[in-house]
Amino acid sequence: MSAIDLVRLSKVYPGGVTALDGVELAIADGEFFALLGPSGCGKTTLLRTIAGLEEATGGAVLIGGDDVTALPPGRRDVAMVFQDYALFPHMTVTDNIAYPLRIRQVGGAERRAKAAGTAGELGLDALLERRPAQLSGGQQQRVALARAMACHPRAFLLDEPLSNLDARMRLEARTFLKRLQRELRITCVFVTHDQAEALALADRVAGMEDGRVRQVGTPAEVFRRPANTFVASFIGSTPMNLLEGEVREGGRVAVGPAEVPGGPGAGALAPGDPVVYGVRPEYLTYAGEPTGGAFSGEVTVVENLGSAQLVTLDGESGSIQVVVDEDTEVAPGTAAWAVPRPDRVLLYRDGALVP
Amino acid sequence: MATDAAGLGRGRAAAFVAPALLLIAAFLVFPALWTVYLGATDYQLTGLAAADPQVTGLDNVERALDEEEFTHSLGLTLQFVIGSAVLGQAVLGFAIAWLLRERGGALRRLVEGLVLLAWILPSSVVAFLWIALLDRDDGTLNSLLGTPGTAWLVEHPMASIIVFNIWRGTAFSMMLYAAALGTVSPTQLETARLAGASGWQQLRDVVFPAIRGHILTNLLLISLWTFNDFTPFLLTNGGPGDETEMIPVFIYKTAIFDGELGYGAALSVLMLLINLVIALVYVRLLRRRDRAPKRTAEVVKSP
Numbered sequence: 168m169s170a171i172d173l174v175r176l177s178k179v180y181p182g183g184v185t186a187l188d189g190v191e192l193a194i195a196d197g198e199f200f201a202l203l204g205p206s207g208c209g210k211t212t213l214l215r216t217i218a219g220l221e222e223a224t225g226g227a228v229l230i231g232g233d234d235v236t237a238l239p240p241g242r243r244d245v246a247m248v249f250q251d252y253a254l255f256p257h258m259t260v261t262d263n264i265a266y267p268l269r270i271r272q273v274g275g276a277e278r279r280a281k282a283a284g285t286a287g288e289l290g291l292d293a294l295l296e297r298r299p300a301q302l303s304g305g306q307q308q309r310v311a312l313a314r315a316m317a318c319h320p321r322a323f324l325l326d327e328p329l330s331n332l333d334a335r336m337r338l339e340a341r342t343f344l345k346r347l348q349r350e351l352r353i354t355c356v357f358v359t360h361d362q363a364e365a366l367a368l369a370d371r372v373a374g375m376e377d378g379r380v381r382q383v384g385t386p387a388e389v390f391r392r393p394a395n396t397f398v399a400s401f402i403g404s405t406p407m408n409l410l411e412g413e414v415r416e417g418g419r420v421a422v423g424p425a426e427v428p429g430g431p432g433a434g435a436l437a438p439g440d441p442v443v444y445g446v447r448p449e450y451l452t453y454a455g456e457p458t459g460g461a462f463s464g465e466v467t468v469v470e471n472l473g474s475a476q477l478v479t480l481d482g483e484s485g486s487i488q489v490v491v492d493e494d495t496e497v498a499p500g501t502a503a504w505a506v507p508r509p510d511r512v513l514l515y516r517d518g519a520l521v522p
Numbered sequence: 523m524a525t526d527a528a529g530l531g532r533g534r535a536a537a538f539v540a541p542a543l544l545l546i547a548a549f550l551v552f553p554a555l556w557t558v559y560l561g562a563t564d565y566q567l568t569g570l571a572a573a574d575p576q577v578t579g580l581d582n583v584e585r586a587l588d589e590e591e592f593t594h595s596l597g598l599t600l601q602f603v604i605g606s607a608v609l610g611q612a613v614l615g616f617a618i619a620w621l622l623r624e625r626g627g628a629l630r631r632l633v634e635g636l637v638l639l640a641w642i643l644p645s646s647v648v649a650f651l652w653i654a655l656l657d658r659d660d661g662t663l664n665s666l667l668g669t670p671g672t673a674w675l676v677e678h679p680m681a682s683i684i685v686f687n688i689w690r691g692t693a694f695s696m697m698l699y700a701a702a703l704g705t706v707s708p709t710q711l712e713t714a715r716l717a718g719a720s721g722w723q724q725l726r727d728v729v730f731p732a733i734r735g736h737i738l739t740n741l742l743l744i745s746l747w748t749f750n751d752f753t754p755f756l757l758t759n760g761g762p763g764d765e766t767e768m769i770p771v772f773i774y775k776t777a778i779f780d781g782e783l784g785y786g787a788a789l790s791v792l793m794l795l796i797n798l799v800i801a802l803v804y805v806r807l808l809r810r811r812d813r814a815p816k817r818t819a820e821v822v823k824s825p
Contacts (some may be wrong), residue, residue, distance in 0.1 A: 222714050243720030253709035257731040265718035266727070319716070 169231025169321040169354055170196045173219060177225035178212055178378075186212040188378040189226065196231075197352045201369035203359055205401065209378035210358045211326060217356065218247050218324050239244055241270075246315035250327040250451070252307045254299040260286065260310050261295045267318040282477040285313045289347075289452075296414055305336045310345065323348075325357035329364055341367055345360070360404045366390060374398040377438065391511075396443055396518050405448045412444040412487045420444050423484035425462045430512025432521035443515040448477060448488040450511035453495060454504040462487050468496050480505060554794075561716035561788030567781030575784065582788030592789065594764065595772040596796075601680060602687070602768055607748035610688035612741055613696025620725075624701050629690035634696070635769060641693035651678045651685055656757075675758055682752040690753070695740055702736035703729070735808060746797055769793050 168326040171194040173475055178187040186209045194200045194460040217228055227236045235243045237488040246267070254263050265273075273281070286295055289309045299307055308328070315323055328344060329337045348355050359365050365372045366386040373383045374397070382394040382472035393399035399407045412422040418433040419426050422444050429436075429444075436442065454461065464482025472490075478497050480487045489505045491497055514521040526535065543660065551554070561582055565575035586592040655662045658673035660814045674682045706729050714724045730737070752770045760767035760775060767775070773793065777786025 216714075218716060220715070238713070240716045243716075245716070247713070247716050249709040249713065251707070253707060253713040255710060255727065255731070268527075270714075270717045270719050270723060314713075364546055 170194060170229075171231075171322060171356065172229040173213075173217070173226065174229065174230065175226035176213070176216060176223055178209075178216055179224045180220060185378050187216065187223075189376070190233060190380055190385065192373060192380060194354060194356060195356055198354055199348050199368060199370045200354075200356045201359060201372045202335065202356065202375060203362060203365040203367035203372050203401070204375035204489045206360060208375040208376050210360075212373070212378075214324050214326055214356060214358045215386060216245075217322075218245055219243050220247075222494075244320050245322045245324055246318065246320040247324040247326065248308075248315050248328055250331055252299075252311040252331070254310055254314075255333055256299050258267070259298055260291060260302070263299065263310055264313045264317050271318065279283075281317060282313075285317045286310075288316075304332050304337075305340055308332065308340060309343075312344075316351070320353075322354040322356065324490050325355065327359055328357055329359075344368060355368050357452050361406055366402070374401060392513065392520060393445075394520050396445070396515050399445050399513065399515070403447055403490060407445050407447050407513075408451070408487050410444045410487070412442050414438050414440045414442055415513075419460075422462065423482070425482075425484045427460050427462065427507055428509040428512060429514060430507075430509055432514035435521055436514070436516070440516065442521070443518075445513040445515060446507045446511060448490045451487070451489040451505040452508070452509040453478065453489050453491040453497070454506060455501070456504070458504045458506055461506040463502065463504050466497055466499050466503050469499055478503070524550060541604060542789065557787045557790055559787075560784055561791045563784040563787075565784035565787070567778075567783055571779075572786075578784070582785050583792065585597075585787055586792060591764070591767075591772065592792075595767050595769050596682065598766065599768040602684060602751075602754070603745055603748045605680075605684040606687035606743060607691070607744040610684065610745055611691045611695045611748075612737075615692045615697075615740075616699045618692070618696045619699035619703055620729075622700070637693045637696055640689050641691065645753045645756060648690060649753065652757055656682060674788070676762050679758050679762060683757055683766055687751065687754065691744060691748070693745060698736060698740045702733040706732045737809045738804050742801060745800050745804075749797060749800065750793075752760065770797075 171192075173190050173194075175193040176187055176190040177185070180187050184254070188209075190209075190213060196243030202209045202213055212221055216223050217230075219228075219238060227234055228236065228363075230243060230245065255266065261279055261282045262269075263521055264285055268278045273499040280437065281485060283292075283295060286292060289312060290307065291309055291313060293311075294306060296304060299310065302310065308331075325344075329340055335521060341364065342385070357368065363522075366415055367434040369386060371383060371385055372389050374389060374393075376397050382389055384392075384394075384396045389398060389402050393402055393407070396409055400409060410422045412420045414429060414433060414436045415421050415426060417439050418429045420429040420433060427444070429442075432484045451462075457463070462482060462484045464484070464487060466478055468477075468482045470477040470479075474493055476491050476493065476497060478489045480489065480492050480503055487505055489503075497503070528535075530538070534692075562574040562577055562579055564571050564573040564578050564581075567570045584766070618633065623635060643651075653675075656674040658671060658676075661672075661674070663674065664670050664672055710723055710728045710732070714728050718725060750770055752774070754766060754768065755771045755774070758766040769789070770793075773786050773789045776782050776789060
């Protein structure tokens with residue numbers, strides 16, 4: 168168990184593709200840390216560089232205060248769980264779990280005892296003699312976790328840990344994973360492209376784009392106050408409405424013909440400044456009647472989300488999405504209004520949040 | 523009334539298959555049976571027995587097993603198969619494929635090109651090149667090594683043709699293993715690396731189990747090809763004396779030079795049986811499903 172520090176970490180592939188561009192991160196001991204971003208943002212490269220599977224072209228990786236940048240993966244004392252679990256198909260569950268111990272030349276009997284112990288903690292007792300092909304996806308993932316746990320590494324690295332599971336198993340595995348990490352109190356870094364997964368699992372999230380970390384914060388911080396339009400558009404199960412606007416007198420913002428409250432950030436700006444007006448669909452109130460300080464438009468799409476519905480309004484201010492509760496009748500083709508909740512409005516100037 | 527999916531009925535379906543069956547019967551089944559029959563006679567190329575061969579039953583087989591010549595050539599053949607195919611081509615081919623697996627570009631293409639060239643050249647051309655290479659007086663090898671006057675094909679005939687056949691046939695193993703290595707899961711290799719596995723441990727624990735089926739299939743094919751290979755005859759003529767007279771050469775000399783067609787046919791049948799035994803051993807190994815991952819077992823299900 169150890170902190171992981173990344174110092175100006177860079178990775179440039181031969182051929183000139185920059186995968187990591189001076190990444191600075193401090194991951195605390197025992198923290199559950201998410202690397203979040205779209206594909207190609209460098210999050211997997213970052214994880215693999217921590218593991219030692221990729222060589223950094225600049226900067227340093229420190230695990231527990233030791234500079235491990237030049238060490239091969241086998242000597243960094245970290246364990247990685249891959250998206251496909253990477254179980255050895257010709258070995259039984261016991262042999263798979265005991266594999267790292269075998270490489271460390273732990274004796275056969277002790278090895279099997281330790282493997283059985285770890286398997287017991289993860290509820291795999293009944294499966295010890297099976298082969299990976301005879302296990303379900305969730306069981307395979309537990310075997311991969313048990314193999315990572317068996318040699319008590321300083322940190323866990325998880326590459327898209329939930330994406331090979333079906334939707335129902337995924338929720339179950341998510342809770343399981345979080346509980347396991349709490350119990351083991353082990354530093355854990357995982358990569359995901361699913362913002363919901365990152366928010367649900369992690370203590371802190373790093374949003375990545377083009378090999379750079381764009382924001383680091385707790386799930387609440389990155390959800391409520393995304394530091395830039397990239398993170399704002401990426402986080403949230405329904406993407407944030409981001410509309411071009413202009414600051415007006417009295418802390419209001421004009422977006423097309425609509426003049427709406429500018430939120431806490433408007434005071435710092437002068438009238439006439441161009442801004443991007445950000446408000447989440449959850450923080451807009453739907454109205455069927457004309458209302459002041461609201462966006463107006465025609466209902467074009469209604470998507471049922473179960474306990475709510477996502478309504479798209481197309482108007483002169485642009486296309487705006489609103490979350491409407493299940494009891495409100497919304498018919499496509501009718502005129503509607505959306506009132507932003509002033510304390511949840513975020514303004515972005517040149518892509519960055521106005522504080 | 524047709525009961526089959528295509529609605530042909532038995533008669534017409536048979537008519538469709540008949541030409542293929544006829545060809546197989548004429549060119550495969552009949553010669554094979556004819557060889558078995560000839561092997562049971564004292565048929566000769568010339569003389570009385572050529573005109574009126576007598577059935578002698580298992581006399582030819584008994585003679586082969588009694589005669590030292592046959593066991594001698596069988597021993598040489600095994601040396602040749604194990605030395606040049608199993609140890610030589612398979613190991614060297616794997617080594618080249620493993621070393622080149624992550625390399626792209628010019629080096630890989632160059633090595634693969636050279637290895638392939640040795641494989642695709644016609645035997646007669648290759649034999650001529652090697653005779654020139656190994657020549658006693660003006661041979662390239664002698665001038666390279668500074669050993670003038672060494673007659674490689676006379677002083678070390680078996681070693682020479684084993685090295686020759688490794689050079690000649692490594693390309694197949696290399697290509698097969700290169701394709702097989704592409705199927706090895708990179709994440710399994712990385713898991714082994716993260717556990718601290720050495721290069722050899724990665725091979726033992728990840729690579730070999732994953733390509734077990736490919737390894738056995740390759741060994742089966744190159745063993746059979748090498749067992750039946752006639753090209754060394756072009757280099758050594760089976761000599762000096764009978765030092766490189768392996769089974770195919772022995773049969774050729776017996777049947778064609780000595781004219782003992784009946785005895786030669788019996789030897790051919792024996793050779794066929796030995797081939798079958800080799801094939802059966804490998805197929806047995808491949809079928810051991812419990813140790814092999816499903817995928818490799820599937821491949822060889824129908825021999």
